[in-house]
Amino acid sequence: MQIFRALLPLLLAAGCKSPPDEVHHMPQANVAHGMALIERAGCGACHVIPGIFWPRGESGPSLAGFAEQGLIAGRLPNRPDVLAAYVRNAPATLPGTTMPAMPLSAQDARDVAAYLYATGKR
Ligand code: HEC
Structure with a gap:
């Protein structure tokens, strides 16, 4: 039983990992x-985000390794179009979410989503 508990997170992580190239491929987006x-938008005020060193707020969840996460905010499928809509206008995409709408154009939001998918675990 003990060994099963120890292995469970590994099994879950392996099972949930989707091939990034198929699911999160965003050829039109500009990661840089x-x-x-x-x-500029100050996402770091509320989130730890790999590559963003200051600020690193923690009122929102860490966005490290976001490509490997199954759901957005625990409820939406983690797909490029849904993520772009969510980072731009979270309350409209997921009523009741505590993530605020951000001043991004639709193309900006795709670039932001591509950056989140391109980052690693740190
Ligand atoms: C004022 C604080 C705040 C700011 C600024 C903010 N967020 Fe959030 N964000 C949150 C909170 C709180 C949540 C959790 C929402 C929920 O679970 O309903 C969240 C959730 C998210 C999620 C889903 C996280 C997950 O684990 O599923 C993503 C992605 C995200 N934010 C991206 C961004 C991006 C990109 C920016 C900048 C454009 C940004 N956020 C700016 C507070 C913020």
């Missing part, structure tokens, strides 16, 4: 621009 937008 996404990073600049994240810095």
Whole structure:
């Protein structure tokens, strides 16, 4: 039983890992621009985000390794179009969410989503 408990997270992680190239491929998006937008919009005030060193707020969840996460905010499928809609206008995409709407255009939001998918676990 003990060994099963120890292995469970590994099994879950392996099972949930989707092939990034198929699911999170965003050829039209600009990852570097996404990073600049994240810095400008101040997402770091509420989130730990790999590559963004300041600020690193924790009122929102860490966004490290986001490509490997199954759901957005625990309720939406983690797909590029849904993530872009969510980071731009979370309350409209997921009523009741505590993530605020952010001042991003639709293209900006795609670049931001591509950056989140491109980052690793840290
Ligand atoms: C004022 C604080 C705040 C700011 C600023 C903010 N967020 Fe959030 N964000 C949150 C909170 C709180 C949640 C959790 C929402 C929920 O679970 O309903 C969240 C959730 C998220 C999620 C889903 C996380 C998960 O684990 O599923 C993503 C992705 C996200 N935010 C991206 C961004 C991006 C990108 C920006 C900047 C454009 C940003 N956030 C700016 C507070 C913030």
